[in-house]
Amino acid sequence: MLKELLKLSSRRGYVVPVIEEQALLKGLRDSRERERGVFHPSEICGEFCPREWVLCERDKSLYSNRKVSATLQMVFDVGHKLHDLMHEYLGDAGVLFGSWKCSCGCEWFGYKPSKCFNDVPGAKWTFNELPVVDKELLISGSTDGILDLKEGKYVFEFKSIHHDGFHALVGPLDNHKEQALIYVDILDRTRNELANRLEKVSVETGVDLTKEIAFARKPFDGAIIVYMNKNRQLLREFLVPKEVSPIVEFVSGKEAEKSFLDQKKDLIRLAIKHKNEGGLPDRLEVCSSPQAPRAKKCPAVKQCFS
Secondary structure (H helix, E strand, O other), X not given: OHHHHHHHHOOOOOOHHHHHHHHHHHHHHHHHHOOOOOEOHHHHOOOOOHHHHHHHHHOHHHHHHOOOOHHHHHHHHHHHHHHHHHHHHHHHOOOEEEEEEEOOOXXXXXXXXXXXXXXXXXXXXXXXXXXXXXXXXXXXXEEOOEEEEOOEEEEEEEEEEOHHHHHHOXXXXXXXXXXXXXHHHHHHXXXXXXXXXXXXXXXXXXXXXXXXXXXXHOOOOEEEEXXXXXXXXXXXXXXXXXXXXXXXXXXXXXXXXXXXXXHHHHHHHHHHHHHHHOOOOOOOOOOOOOOOHHHHOOOOHHHHHO
């Protein structure tokens, strides 16, 4: 990171070097603030490596080996702003369910309120991504919300994608599909806990949350993944039923009779066991050497092969 910042400081220009420097610094802050000791759904999709996770947890400085360029950080930041726009649209339509915060400071869980509870002029509601937590498996993440549609109850996932990738889509990308179904699995198993918390809030505050509690208890029908073409803002959506698993090749624990969720949970339990008891999980088969494509992306590749 220091090397990249020094390189930017020597560049000629007026505004661009300043913007790129701030993007790098923001990426560094985001990395430091990212929760550790857990499994983020976006990181356990696809070629998840329990060995990499254990090595990084034993030496958390290895996480800083994941390099994010200024350009890539700006791609992430633009994506986050587009998420905010989708939340505004769906919230105003009354179909986005989750956690809302008003610019005046008041908060609400459910559908987007029509006005500020404190009647502050010009106050605006913003959506906070919904936490998705599995305490047993140490999975911690957040989804883009829950959709209450006439067709059913769905986890909402929004992805921005470049022009060529958008037009090549024939279905959701496997990693995105897998991530969405992980959210569905956890939220479906914990929906009664959420409903119980809302009931407690209703009793304590006297606010009628009958509609919110009934929706929270309702089973999920799956997920809807929406893609936006970054170049032209075209949209494309894919419905993912919760009983359908993505077709992905697993490089560890190849048990055809098991669903992808069960296979992934087995890998997570293996990682937790090694972290607590010592030793290391086996190396991924695709990592035949430090020069293998998957190994080159690993922040713990040196420790893995030493």
